[in-house]
Amino acid sequence: MTDTWLIVGLGNPGTEYSNNRHNVGQMVLDELARRVGGSFKVHKARAHVLEGRLGIGGPRVVLAKPMSYMNVSGGPVSALSKFYDIDPEHVVAVHDEIDIPFNTVKLKIGGGEGGHNGLRDISKALATKDYLRVRVGVGRPPGRMDTADFVLKDFATTEKKDLPFLLDDAADAVETVVREGLAAAQQKYHTAVQ
Template sequence: MRCIVGLGNPGKRYENTRHNSGFMVVERLAGRLGVSWDSSLRYALVAAVPAGAWGEGFLLARPLLFMNESGKALASLSLDRLIHPWEFIVVHDDMDIPFGFVRIKRNGSSGGHRGVESIISCLGTEEFLRVKVGIGRPPKNVEPRDYVLSPFEENPCAVEELLDKAADACLDVLTLGVDLAMNRHNCRIAPRDSGASEEGNEEPFKNAGGI
């Protein structure tokens, strides 16, 4: 069974921060699809989405652990719900993608994102899909840690549009398949590094993703 997991940090302090983009996307999907969260699992909130226009039923999940322990939540989900690593779709923020854009990636390294790093470590594989929410790089006088833990300063309508795009990308993976979904969303942007392809390497802020 497919499972769309939004990454973030729990607690009021982190609500609506850039680093919680993943949380906001799965919350948006839950509202759009009319499903409620089940709090019976130890490490994550889960919402079951029945079969519909997107095909077979799937799960939405929000880890209850901090970002750098995200892998523990996914490993538990994998055991409890018999989810294979390749069935996870992980939604997270990415500073190497300009604000307003979304990028789908099949697999690969963590790119310096501690949440993804934790998942790779706990699942023992890099073979899971990511939907990256572009938050852009911080201004030169702002530390990456402070930037990702701050609320979006962009126009609220633009933020809403970004979250909608990420939610659409997740559903497109389910309805169109990975290749067509990547063609639809990734062709609009190249990563903000020296000419990398859509699956190319990125040069991340190593100290920002573990917050």
């Protein structure tokens, strides 16, 4: 296996979804792509892919945005991990998390999917839950709003002013976990005042 990292931003394809809470993972990948330099290209694994390094001499990464809908992200993730010969321990899924307040980033490896169908499909396709997750908090739906309706809506006007900072923090968290490891990233992001 290689020392390359597969960083996957979860979301749904199409412009109608591009600013939804559910697509925050892909928004983070856009920020990482800006840092790496270059543009995404279509890969045969049904994903937009950008290969590069995180900083000069930094770790080699494959940034990927599956072209499938969120709930069937596993196929492209599995195909890319096989194509690039990347172990699940070097796969990082960046995704929306309703159980974390907006403007908060948390990290973990393995564990449950918390009802997140995209993660469930990745776990099934990789035949393990032991891959890293960068969980980007989007908050809970207000009142009795259906969770699916909430995550498929754009961020609220009040959230949009802080969204660039959240995306930057999440991209920093990805860089930290890849460069320094999960424990260092958790120490930094789980104890930070949000």
